Amino acid sequence: MNGVHDLGGMHGLGRVDVEGNEPVFHNPWEKVVFGTMVATLGQGMYNLDEFRHGIEVMGPAHYLTSSYYEHWLETIEKNLIEKGVMDRDELDARTQEFLKDPDAPVAQREDPELADSLSQLVRAGASSRREVSVRPQFEVGDRVRTRNVHPRGHTRLPQYVRDKQGVVERVYDAFVLPDANAHGEGENPQYVYCVRFDAEEMWGDSAEPREVVYVDLWESYLEPL
Amino acid sequence: MSDSYPASEAEIAARAKAIESLLVEKGLIGTDAIDKVAGAYESDIGPMVGARVVARAWSDPGFKEQLLEDASAVCAQLDVGGMQGEHMVAVENSEQVHNVVVCTLCSCYPWPVLGLPPNWYKYPQYRSRAVMEPRKLLKEEFGLDVDESVDIRVWDSVAEIRYLVLPERPEGTEGLSEDELASLVTRDSMIGVGEPRTPEG
Numbered sequence: 001m002n003g004v005h006d007l008g009g010m011h012g013l014g015r016v017d018v019e020g021n022e023p024v025f026h027n028p029w030e031k032v033v034f035g036t037m038v039a040t041l042g043q044g045m046y047n048l049d050e051f052r053h054g055i056e057v058m059g060p061a062h063y064l065t066s067s068y069y070e071h072w073l074e075t076i077e078k079n080l081i082e083k084g085v086m087d088r089d090e091l092d093a094r095t096q097e098f099l100k101d102p103d104a105p106v107a108q109r110e111d112p113e114l115a116d117s118l119s120q121l122v123r124a125g126a127s128s129r130r131e132v133s134v135r136p137q138f139e140v141g142d143r144v145r146t147r148n149v150h151p152r153g154h155t156r157l158p159q160y161v162r163d164k165q166g167v168v169e170r171v172y173d174a175f176v177l178p179d180a181n182a183h184g185e186g187e188n189p190q191y192v193y194c195v196r197f198d199a200e201e202m203w204g205d206s207a208e209p210r211e212v213v214y215v216d217l218w219e220s221y222l223e224p225l
Numbered sequence: 226m227s228d229s230y231p232a233s234e235a236e237i238a239a240r241a242k243a244i245e246s247l248l249v250e251k252g253l254i255g256t257d258a259i260d261k262v263a264g265a266y267e268s269d270i271g272p273m274v275g276a277r278v279v280a281r282a283w284s285d286p287g288f289k290e291q292l293l294e295d296a297s298a299v300c301a302q303l304d305v306g307g308m309q310g311e312h313m314v315a316v317e318n319s320e321q322v323h324n325v326v327v328c329t330l331c332s333c334y335p336w337p338v339l340g341l342p343p344n345w346y347k348y349p350q351y352r353s354r355a356v357m358e359p360r361k362l363l364k365e366e367f368g369l370d371v372d373e374s375v376d377i378r379v380w381d382s383v384a385e386i387r388y389l390v391l392p393e394r395p396e397g398t399e400g401l402s403e404d405e406l407a408s409l410v411t412r413d414s415m416i417g418v419g420e421p422r423t424p425e426g
Contacts, residue, residue: 005330005331006329006330007329007330007349007352007353008329008352008353008355008356008357008381009353009356009357010349010353011353013349013350013353013354014350015350015366016345016348016350016351016354016362016366016367017344017345017348017350018343018345018366018367019343019344019345022343022344024266024267024271024340024341025263025267027234027238028238029237029238029241029242031259031263031264031267032241032242032245032259032263033241034262034263034266034341035258035259035260035261035262035263036241036244036245036248036254036259038262038263038308039248039254039258039259039262040248040253040254042262043253043254045253052330052331055331064349065231066231066232067237068332068344068347068348069237070232070237073237073240073241073244076244077240077244080244080248085248085251085253086244086247086248086251090247091240091243091244091247094243094246094247095236095239095240095243096239097243098238098239098240098242098243098246099235099236099239102235102238102239104242106242106245106246106249106256107246107249107250107256108249108256108257109249109252109254109255109256109257110255110256110257111254111255111257111258112255112257114254114255114258115255115257115258115261115262118258118261118262119261119262119265121307121308122262122265122270122307122308123306123307124306124307125306125307125308125309125310125311125337126308126311127311127312127385128311128385129311129312129385156330156383156384158329158330158381158383160329160356160357161381172312172384172386173312175384175385192384192385192386194386199357202356202357203357206357206358208358208359208360208361208377209373210373210374210375210376210377211359211360211376211377211378211379212376212377212378212379213356213378213379213381214378214379214380214381215381215383216381216382216383216384216385216386217383217384218384
C-alpha cells in the first residue's frame with residue numbers, strides 16, 4: 001500500500017536523533033512487547049508479513065507520532081484479535097485494570113519447554129526461503145524495469161523505486177512472497193533479486209554524484225527490458 | 226484504546242501488560258519465555274558479535290574471502306546466526322567504495338551480528354534520507370565525511386537478506402590481536418554510518 005511507512009525519498013522529517021549509549025530497551029514495556037512478539041510470531045499465531053502489514057495500516061499521523069514499539073504493540077493487538085486469540089473487549093478491559101493499578105503484577109507462568117524452543121528459534125532463525133521447481137527468470141547483468149503498480153495491500157516494492165530501470169546485481173534464492181502471505185493467500189515463493197539502480201534514475205537532478213542504490217526485489221516486481 | 230494518540234506512556238505500558246497477562250492466562254506463553262528471548266538481546270546478542278566477525282575478517286584473508294562469498298555460512302561456523310539473519314551478506318568498504326545499510330519500509334537489520342537496531346535506524350528521518358542523499362546524511366547527522374571521489378552504495382534491505390558492512394581496517398593496527406581489533410569495531414561502522422575506532426582512540 002502507498003502508506004506513510006514507505007519513507008524512501010520523503011522530505012521534511014527532520015534531524016536524525018542519535019542517542020548516545022542507547023539501551024536495548026528503554027523501559028520494561030518495550031521488553032515485554034519484544035518478547036511477546038517473538039513468542040506469538042514464533043508459535044505461528046500470525047506471520048511476519050501480517051505483522052508488518054499491521055503496522056502499515058496505522059493512520060499516517062499515528063504512525064509518525066508513536067514510538068517503534070508502540071507500532072509493534074498495535075500490530076500484535078490487531079493480529080491476535082483478527083486470529084481470534086483474544087477479543088477487543090477483554091483486551092480493553094484488562095488494559096483498564098492495569099491503567100487503574102499500574103503496579104499490579106502480571107501473573108507469572110513458567111513454561112520451560114516453550115522458553116527453550118523460542119530461545120532455539122532466536123538462535124536458529126526461521127527462514128522464509130523456499131525450494132521452487134522453476135528457474136529464475138532473470139540472471140546477473142539483466143536490465144529490468146520495476147513495475148508501475150500500486151497495490152492496496154502489503155508489498156515490499158517501495159514507491160521510490162517503481163517504474164525504474166535497473167540491473168540485476170545478484171540472484172538470490174526463492175522466498176515467500178510478502179504480498180500474498182500477508183493476506184492469507186499462501187506463500188507463493190518467488191526468486192528475489194538484488195537490483196542496482198543509479199541514483200539519477202530515481203532522483204534526477206537531485207541525485208548525489210557517485211551513488212547507487214541496491215534494492216532486493218521479488219520476481220513479480222520486475223519486468224524484462 | 227488505540228484510536229486516540231499520542232498515547233500516554235502509562236497507557237502503552239498497560240496495553241503491553243494486558244496482552245501479556247491474557248496470553249499467560251490462556252496458557253499460550255510463559256513469562257519466563259518473554260524474559261529469556263528479550264534478555265538474550267540485552268546480554269549476548271549485540272554488536273560485539275559482529276565486531277568479532279569483522280576482526281576475524283581483518284586478521285584472516287581466507288575467512289574474509291568466505292565472508293564476502295557467503296556470510297551466513299561462515300557466521301554459522303562461528304555459531305553466529307538466527308532470527309533476522311537467516312540470510313546475511315557482507316559488503317566491503319574500500320578506498321573507492323563506501324556502503325551504508327537502511328530499510329526504507331520498516332527496520333530490517335541483521336540481528337544476530339548487530340543485535341536490535343538503535344532507534345534512529347528505525348525512525349523516519351534516517352529511513353527517508355538514506356536512499357536519496359546518503360552523503361549529506363552521513364556528514365550532517367553522523368559526522369562522517371565520505372570523500373567525493375568515493376562511490377556510495379546504499380543497500381535498502383526490504384526483503385529477507387540482511388546486510389553487514391565490512392569496514393576498512395584502520396591504519397596502525399598491524400600486530401594487534403583479534404580481540405584488540407574487535408574492540409575497535411563499532412556498531413555504526415557495521416551499518417556504514419561510522420568508521421572503526423583507531424588504536425589511539
